[in-house]
Amino acid sequence: MCVKSSNTTKSNMYSSLCFVVVTFILAFYYLWLFPVETNLSFQSAAGLPIASNNFLTYGSSVYGFKIQYPSTWQRIEFSGEVEEGNRKIIVNFVSQLENPSDTFREYFIIERGPVGPHTESPLRSSVNTYITSLKSLPDFKLIESNTVPFAQSSAEKLVYSYNNPEVGVTKSVDMLTIKNNKLYLLSFNSDAIKYNNYLPAIQKMLDSFSFS
Numbered sequence: 001m002c003v004k005s006s007n008t009t010k011s012n013m014y015s016s017l018c019f020v021v022v023t024f025i026l027a028f029y030y031l032w033l034f035p036v037e038t039n040l041s042f043q044s045a046a047g048l049p050i051a052s053n054n055f056l057t058y059g060s061s062v063y064g065f066k067i068q069y070p071s072t073w074q075r076i077e078f079s080g081e082v083e084e085g086n087r088k089i090i091v092n093f094v095s096q097l098e099n100p101s102d103t104f105r106e107y108f109i110i111e112r113g114p115v116g117p118h119t120e121s122p123l124r125s126s127v128n129t130y131i132t133s134l135k136s137l138p139d140f141k142l143i144e145s146n147t148v149p150f151a152q153s154s155a156e157k158l159v160y161s162y163n164n165p166e167v168g169v170t171k172s173v174d175m176l177t178i179k180n181n182k183l184y185l186l187s188f189n190s191d192a193i194k195y196n197n198y199l200p201a202i203q204k205m206l207d208s209f210s211f212s
Contacts, residue, residue, distance in 0.1 A: 055204065059212075060090060063112060065151075065184075068208035069093045070201050073108075088112055093205075095198075106190045106198055108205060115183050123178050127156040130176065137162035139169075150177055151209050161192055171195040173202065179211050 058075060059066035069075065076092045088111065095106040115122045116129050127145075134140055144159035155177035164170050169192040177184050186209065188202045 055208075057208075058091060058093075063090055064179075064212045065110075066208075066210055066212065067110070067205055069108070069205055070095075072096045106188070106194065108186070108188045108202065111185045111187075113183050113185070115178060115181055122181070122183075123154075123156060123176065126178070126183050127158075127176055130174075131158070134158075134160060134162075138165060139163035150175060150206070151179075151211055153177060153179070168192070175206060175209075 054071040055068040056071050056075075057066055057068050070093075073096065074094045076094065078089050078091065090110045090112060092110075093108040097105060116126050131142065131145070134142075140160060140162045142158065142160045144157065146157050147154055148157045150157075155175045158174040158176070159172070160174075161169055161171045170189060171192040172187060172189045174188075175184075175186040186206065188198070188205075190198055
């Protein structure tokens with residue numbers, strides 16, 4: 001899974017990003033808490049290792065959280081206008097291009113949706129439903145699943161990989177947490193080969209996330 005970008009003009013780049021993000025919405029809806037029939041088409045990532053220590057702060061007064069992100073990444077806000085299956089994409093942070101021929105960009109996306117029906121704890125039930133949906137990905141492998149301290153509370157951290165038929169192995173780290181009876185998903189998606197290069201920056205992003 002990765003956001004695709006053009007390298008011609010800023011206008012074409014933004015249009016391309018919007019097109020692929022909308023495609024991502026339709027695909028990811030299949031993986032959400034209320035599965036529906038859809039055709040998944042994922043794209044992998046290739047990007048530039050993060051060397052800069054410069055981070056900016058993004059804050060959402062509507063959703064009540066803030067997070068730091070690399071200053072070289074592009075921020076795409078949706079302000080709630082992009083909605084699918086009762087969940088909203090709030091913001092997407094997209095890595096810079098590695099070179100002029102690079103067409104795939106790592107990204108870190110934040111979404112919010114309803115907590116699904118549960119007979120156990122809301123977070124555990126939501127996580128179990130989410131993992132079940134992820135298992136439909138080709139060659140899905142759950143590498144890690146742990147409850148960790150997160151955003152003054154706790155979250156389920158999932159690290160997994162799957163095979164993207166178009167571009168190969170993709171590796172992701174997701175954080176799922178509940179605030180005010182809403183499920184928040186923070187998801188970083190990368191080419192598996194590049195994944196470790198991005199971890200320091202991604203960890204800083206996750207550590208900086210907080211609810212107001």
